[in-house]
Amino acid sequence: MALTFVTGNRNKLAEVQAILADVLPNLRSQDLDLPEYQGESEDICKEKAKIAAQRVNGPVLVEDTSLCFNALNGLPGPYIKWFLDKLGHDGLNKLLTAYEDKTAYAQCVFAFCAGPSNEPITFTGRCPGRIVTARGPNTFGWDPIFQPDNEQGQPGDKTFAEMDKIIKNQISHRSQSLKLVKDYFDKHPEYRS
Ligand SMILES: O=c1[nH]cnc2c1ncn2[C@@H]1O[C@H](COP(=O)(O)OP(=O)(O)O)[C@@H](O)[C@H]1O
Numbered sequence: 001m002a003l004t005f006v007t008g009n010r011n012k013l014a015e016v017q018a019i020l021a022d023v024l025p026n027l028r029s030q031d032l033d034l035p036e037y038q039g040e041s042e043d044i045c046k047e048k049a050k051i052a053a054q055r056v057n058g059p060v061l062v063e064d065t066s067l068c069f070n071a072l073n074g075l076p077g078p079y080i081k082w083f084l085d086k087l088g089h090d091g092l093n094k095l096l097t098a099y100e101d102k103t104a105y106a107q108c109v110f111a112f113c114a115g116p117s118n119e120p121i122t123f124t125g126r127c128p129g130r131i132v133t134a135r136g137p138n139t140f141g142w143d144p145i146f147q148p149d150n151e152q153g154q155p156g157d158k159t160f161a162e163m164d165k166i167i168k169n170q171i172s173h174r175s176q177s178l179k180l181v182k183d184y185f186d187k188h189p190e191y192r193s
């Protein structure tokens, strides 16, 4: 049975479709308003997947993204959506003014649930970097204030927002977790149709 990616976020959908195009060319999507539990991202995502599988009555993929500041022991983490909403890019930078350490990581968790009576499995990817004053187009979430590290683990020179989408999709938290998702569906072609 065909797999449904449940999301209401068009930017996420575009990246997921681009990255998974060769493995799941017919991935469909559905926008369901799912409750978000509190806690660790993996658990939040598993709960979302269970509920989504019940509502869709079939196999689903859901995703949850966190932005974790090391100086704040990982916060805002899964609550970044509301922090971004209320504080904006500038307010998020100000959260770190009391700390020298501006490093952060973006984390993306995908959860796959095969059906209403199955246990979800998760795939987690991370991208290390730092929080900077906003640069680049303001088209997707916190992209303008996150500057990923380069391959040598040194500060990069572009924020996600300044990067070509193709480059972002090669290194991002989402692409790291989707590599694991890809490996899984390579071995489970039954969800391809
Ligand atoms: O790759 C990204 N770059 C920048 N912002 C992102 C990225 N992925 C998710 N976000 C933002 O981070 C927050 C993550 O929250 P969540 O994963 O619950 O999103 P959703 O409910 O919009 O699907 C949202 O504000 C989302 O727009």
Ligand SMILES: [Mg+2]
Pocket (backbone or CB within 6 Å): 036, 064, 065, 078, 081
């Ligand atoms: Mg969330």
